[in-house]
Amino acid sequence: MEKKAGFAKPEALTDALTHYCPGCTHGIIHRLIAEVIDELGIREITIGIAPVGCAVLAYNYFNLDFAEAAHGRAPAMATGLKRVQPDKVVFTYQGDGDLAAIGTAEIVHAASRGENITTIFINNAIYGMTGGQMAPTTLPGQVTTSTPFGRDVKLAGHPLRVAELIATTSGAAYVVRRMVTKPATIASAKKAIKLAFQAQRAELGFSLVEILSSCPTNWGLSPLEALEWVEENMASYYPLGDYKVIDEVKSLK
Ligand SMILES: Cc1ncc(C[n+]2csc(CCOP(=O)(O)OP(=O)(O)O)c2C)c(N)n1
Numbered sequence: 001m002e003k004k005a006g007f008a009k010p011e012a013l014t015d016a017l018t019h020y021c022p023g024c025t026h027g028i029i030h031r032l033i034a035e036v037i038d039e040l041g042i043r044e045i046t047i048g049i050a051p052v053g054c055a056v057l058a059y060n061y062f063n064l065d066f067a068e069a070a071h072g073r074a075p076a077m078a079t080g081l082k083r084v085q086p087d088k089v090v091f092t093y094q095g096d097g098d099l100a101a102i103g104t105a106e107i108v109h110a111a112s113r114g115e116n117i118t119t120i121f122i123n124n125a126i127y128g129m130t131g132g133q134m135a136p137t138t139l140p141g142q143v144t145t146s147t148p149f150g151r152d153v154k155l156a157g158h159p160l161r162v163a164e165l166i167a168t169t170s171g172a173a174y175v176v177r178r179m180v181t182k183p184a185t186i187a188s189a190k191k192a193i194k195l196a197f198q199a200q201r202a203e204l205g206f207s208l209v210e211i212l213s214s215c216p217t218n219w220g221l222s223p224l225e226a227l228e229w230v231e232e233n234m235a236s237y238y239p240l241g242d243y244k245v246i247d248e249v250k251s252l253k
């Protein structure tokens with residue numbers, strides 16, 4: 001049967017089958033990024049940086065130039081690539097273990113320096129790839145393999161709100177939080193990704209789109225339950241919203 005144009009695979013995705021678990025929203029986010037790259041016509045000039053984590057093989061799934069960074073170091077690699085090739089569009093794709101634990105210094109300083117790069121930050125409140133250990137973004141009371149009685153904030157500290165933190169940096173131009181649980185929220189996430197890339201093309205500085213994402217496997221939930229868990233538990237601790245949008249970015253809309 002002929003595919004409807006709207007559902008055709010974006011050119012910016014390869015034909016490779018992904019290894020993501022059923023119901024994992026990494027796949028949805030990959031597709032949104034690819035659709036945006038196609039719509040902006042920037043596939044030939046875009047360079048992605050893959051993280052360490054479940055998205056470690058992202059370079060196999062995107063049909064564009066990709067580099068692989070050591071755990072948490074994607075913003076440093078993106079900085080170098082963008083500085084030597086300022087005409088390229090450079091983005092990092094990072095999970096919460098990658099970006100908000102081992103990579104905290106890199107992301108804070110890249111944003112603070114106002115590097116003209118884009119980060120797509122996947123917050124699924126857990127270390128997915130390594131077996132479901134506590135991440136910096138694990139919710140208070142959340143059971144993980146390393147917090148079997150639930151995260152005790154007195155012992156393990158409080159979850160880190162990354163969008164709010166990065167929005168305080170002077171070099172950040174566009175910092176927002178979205179989720180991908182149903183058509184309306186997915187459409188909103190896509191618009192945010194597009195605006196982030198447009199901000200970079202307009203040389204306005206650092207942009208970060210945090211996306212609340214599901215990990216049904218390590219949360220021990222069905223795919224549908226996991227989406228509900230994002231809406232009911234994650235979105236209340238990590239409110240969706242625009243945390244920093246400088247005027248020049250607003251005028252791009
Ligand atoms: C230097 C280093 N330390 C630790 C690890 C182990 N490690 C691999 S993935 C990962 C966490 C990934 O979690 P996250 O970034 O949240 O991505 P997810 O798998 O949930 O998508 C860790 C700690 C590693 N590969 N390298």
Ligand code: SF4
Pocket residue numbers: 019020021023024025026054124128129214215216217218
């Ligand atoms: S372990 Fe979690 S984050 Fe990793 S692919 Fe499976 S559902 Fe997605």
